Amino acid sequence: MSTLTSQATPKALPEKSAAVAAAPARLSLGLLTALVVGSIIGSGIFGLPQNMAAGAGAGAVLIGWLITGAGMLSLALLYQMIALRKPALNNGVYAYARAIAGDYVGFNSAWGYWVSAWLGNVGYLVxxxxxxxxxxxxxxxxxxTAAVIGASVVLWVVHGLVLKGIKGAAVLNAVVTVAKVLPLLLFIVLVALAFQVDVFTLSLWGDAKLGSVLDQVKSTMLVTVWVFIGIEGASVYSARARNRADVGKATIAGFLITLALLMAVSLLSLGILSQPDLAGLKNPSMAGVLEKAVGTWGAVLIYIGVIVSVGGGFLAWTLLAAESLFTPAGDGVMPKALAKQNGQGVPANAMWLTSGMVQLFLLVTLFSKASYLALISLSTAMILLPYLFSAVYGLVLALRREGEAGTLRGIDLPITGLATVYCVWLLYAAGPKYLLLSALLYAPGALVFMLAKREQGRPLFRSFEWALFAALVALALLSGYWLSAGKLAL
Structure with missing residues (x-):
């Protein structure tokens, strides 16, 4: 495909926009790592025992984590490899897609990531x-009504905090990340002490209602799509890193920390309550597990942990959402107004737009709970294409052997190949329903892209981009028709 070669040249694709070049690089390895951990660990981990046990026995859960660990490790290593080979590319999920297929694909990667981020933030607040x-x-x-009013207050307080400066908000995120990991560590210790091997092995491979082991493993994959979103956090903030080499290190460190926490929470819980009992818990199911292990105070601890954790996740994703608009705007891929920074170096207009969308959909939750729950599923589907673009870009770099010096030579091709296969698997696991519905959110983004091109007096699309635009519009129209006809439900 011709775009694989033509888009990599400095003339066709500036590796650093003026807006990004001016961005201060102040975030340390510790702050970047906290951003990764903070963006991954949100509300998902607290419902993990029930979510995993709902469709799988302990043995299948363990296999599921082995597959997920390998797949997500390959993604983490891929982001590290690209950060080392292409250190001038900022805002990874956007820049990597743009490098491989041009402005419109890069725009869609950034747009999908941004929509996923603010939809997820609605979920955090709820x-x-x-x-x-x-x-x-x-x-x-x-x-x-009371919850939406309270959530709105929190939204605008965090909005004001971020406007006061990225570094200050990142430092607070690091503090909150430590605070939310502590109850998780306490849970792991207490549950490990109460762990019973006979309970763990009671329904090791599930029962007939759960289906085959393969079916059980597939059910766990669907859960891990949501709980691991955020692994790319450091690459999105690469322009503000104190040392570019820290981007890859933070991604790997954040991955290892979160994988250990997620595996411990889900597997140890199966030694406290049997698979059927875990599957019947209400969420956050960690509360029910710890209450069984130590009493009522354990449930109270987990509920407090949920509040702190989702608050921290909300802060981390607020930072990521604004940054995902800022860099493309500096490159002329989004309207230039979104590249505007205030006196503290914060992309203020991007922040206002992001917070405005969160506020709008908080109000939606008052009237249409079912639609809100569907949008959270769409949040997951929206981020899968940006992941796939990153994996394909890493695979192309490995095949071309670009920028090999000092990187993962010899194992880069297997790593990027595994990451690509894993991303395709995640798209399959999400199913056609939400991928089709996500076209309803991708297609309107073209209006924003067109506005950016009009500002610069440049042609809207190249030949293959017209085809992509037409395909997205066709899928969106088809989705809308099927929704109205009752053939597709949110």
């Missing part, structure tokens, strides 16, 4: 106030 509902019934499941 989850936080749902946890507060354990103590204050007026908040209910997180979508009552």
């Amino acid at each position: 989850a936080a106030f749902g946890a507060l509902g354990y103590f204050f019934p007026a908040f209910g499941e997180g979508n009552t």
Whole structure:
């Protein structure tokens, strides 16, 4: 494909925009690692025992984690490899897609990532106030009037905090990340002490209702798609790293920390309650597990942990969402207004747009809970294409042997190949329903892309980009028609 060669040249693709070149590089390895951990660990881990046990026995859960560990490790190593080979490419998920297929594909990668980020933030706020509902019934499941008012206050307080400076917000994110990991570590220690081998082996391979071991393993894959989103966090913030080599290190460190926590929480829980009992717990199911192990105070601890954790996740994803608009705007791929920074070096207009969308969909939760839950699933589907673009770009670099010096020579091709296969598998696991519905969110982004091109007086699309645009519009129209006809449900 001709675009694989033509887009890599400095003339066709500037590796650093003026806006990004001016961005201060102040984030240390520790802050970048905290950003990765903070963006991965949110509400998902607290429901993990029930989510994994709902479709799999202990043996299948273990196999699922082995597959996920290998797949996600390959992605983490891939981001490290690209960061070393192409250190001038900023905002990885966008820049890598743009490098391999041009402006419109790069735009869609950034757009999909941004939509996924703010949809996920709606979920974080609802989850936080749902946890507060354990103590204050007026908040209910997180979508009552009182909860939406409270969530709106938190949204705009965090918005104001981020506007005061990226580094200050990143430091606070690091503090919150430590605070939310502590209850998880306490859970792991207490549950390990109460662990019973006979409970773990009671339904090791599940029962007939769960299907074959392969079916059980596939069910765990669907869960891990959501709980591992955020592994690319350091690459998105690469322009602000103190040392570019820290981007890859932070990705690997963040991955290892979160994998250990996720595996421990899900596997140790199977030694406290049997698979059927775990599957029947309400979420956050970690509360039910710890209550069984140590009593009522354990459930209270987990609910507090949920509140702190999703608050930290919300902060991390607020930072990532704004940054995902800022870099493309500096390259002329998004409207130039989104590249505007305030006196603190924060992309203010990108922040206002992101917070505005979160506020809008908080209001949606008051009227259409089912639609909100569907949008959270769409949040996962929206980020899968950016992951695939990153994997394919890494594979192309490995095949061409570009920038090999000092990197993972000899194993880069197997790593990037595995990452690509894993990303394709995730698309398959998501299923056609949400991938088709995601076209409804991708297609309108073309209007934003067209505005950016009009500002520069440049042609809207190249030949193959017209074909991609037409395909997205066709899928969006088909999805809309099937929705209205009742053939497709949110």
